Amino acid sequence: MPVLRLLSRIMIENSFEEKTMFTKLQSKLIAANINIRIVILVVILALFVIGAGAPGATGV
Amino acid sequence: MILILAVIAGLIATILRAMISKRRLQHVSLRLEWLVLVAVIPQILAFNLPVSARLIPDHYIPYITISSMLLLLVFTLRNISIHGFGIMTNGLASNLVAVISNGGWMPISPNTLLKLHPELPVETWKIGERLALSKDRILSQLDTHFSFLTDIFPAPNWSHYKFAFSVGDILISSGAILFLWSLSRGD
Numbered sequence: 001m002p003v004l005r006l007l008s009r010i011m012i013e014n015s016f017e018e019k020t021m022f023t024k025l026q027s028k029l030i031a032a033n034i035n036i037r038i039v040i041l042v043v044i045l046a047l048f049v050i051g052a053g054a055p056g057a058t059g060v
Numbered sequence: 061m062i063l064i065l066a067v068i069a070g071l072i073a074t075i076l077r078a079m080i081s082k083r084r085l086q087h088v089s090l091r092l093e094w095l096v097l098v099a100v101i102p103q104i105l106a107f108n109l110p111v112s113a114r115l116i117p118d119h120y121i122p123y124i125t126i127s128s129m130l131l132l133l134v135f136t137l138r139n140i141s142i143h144g145f146g147i148m149t150n151g152l153a154s155n156l157v158a159v160i161s162n163g164g165w166m167p168i169s170p171n172t173l174l175k176l177h178p179e180l181p182v183e184t185w186k187i188g189e190r191l192a193l194s195k196d197r198i199l200s201q202l203d204t205h206f207s208f209l210t211d212i213f214p215a216p217n218w219s220h221y222k223f224a225f226s227v228g229d230i231l232i233s234s235g236a237i238l239f240l241w242s243l244s245r246g247d
Contacts (some may be wrong), residue, residue: 037087038243041174045236046067048093050108051100051132052152052232053063053161054166056211058176059192 062215062223068235071116072242078244085243092139099131113193122164125195129156144239154209158226161205165190165197168189168224169204175214176222197226 078085102124105112116124133156136149159166170185177184185198201207211224 021234023181035085035087041088041090041243042067042071042095042240044090044093045239046064046174047100048132048135049063049067049232049236051103051128052136052148052155053097053225053229054155054176054195054211055062055108055223055225055229056168056191056194057062057165058173059194 070237073239074244095135099128143242144235148235151228155228158209166195167199167204168196169201
């Protein structure tokens with residue numbers, strides 16, 4: 001049981017760290033006037049541009 | 061991948077504009093966003109990831125390219141009233157005409173390749189072969205339909221990354237920049 005207790009403690013601490021990191025990233029983006037919806041919009045646009053464009057790279 | 065530079069440039073410009081004018085970037089609701097994912101994933105597998113691209117036989121490429129571009133055309137037409145989408149639709153349609161009229165491939169001529177790589181003999185480029193893992197096929201100008209819509213513009217000499225692009229690519233990049241620029245409008 002102590003092992004289980006230790007594992008659950010590690011998991012809680014890790015998820016807390018992830019949350020903190022996410023919150024920090026989010027606040028940085030908000031500070032730069034970018035919210036997550038804008039990020040998704042830009043990703044969609046980037047994917048569209050990849051699919052619609054047809055530049056030929058020689059790979060040489 | 062080179063068109064991504066246009067998106068990055070547009071994004072930097074619009075963020076700077078928003079910061080200077082102390083505005084927030086506006087979110088624009090696009091219709092059928094999911095269609096972009098559905099359309100582009102097969103293309104990423106066929107052209108952008110070397111591991112999967114080598115596994116896909118060349119005779120499947122025209123089906124992947126044309127069906128994917130048609131889905132993207134539906135997406136742009138559904139959003140045509142949004143800033144930049146008119147230009148992007150024209151660019152996509154222009155590339156699509158070039159691809160469909162040339163058997164599902166974007167043609168590139170040995171002359172264009174020679175401009176990109178003057179150090180290599182012209183025999184390096186064999187007519188009918190696929191150009192690396194791209195959407196392009198090497199075709200002589202005489203055998204190319206709508207040659208003015210194909211990859212006829214070589215990258216500048218100073219560019220380390222050697223590529224050629226089409227009128228459609230220019231329009232798509234311009235439309236993307238215009239769309240991103242519109243996100244920092246004041247109204």
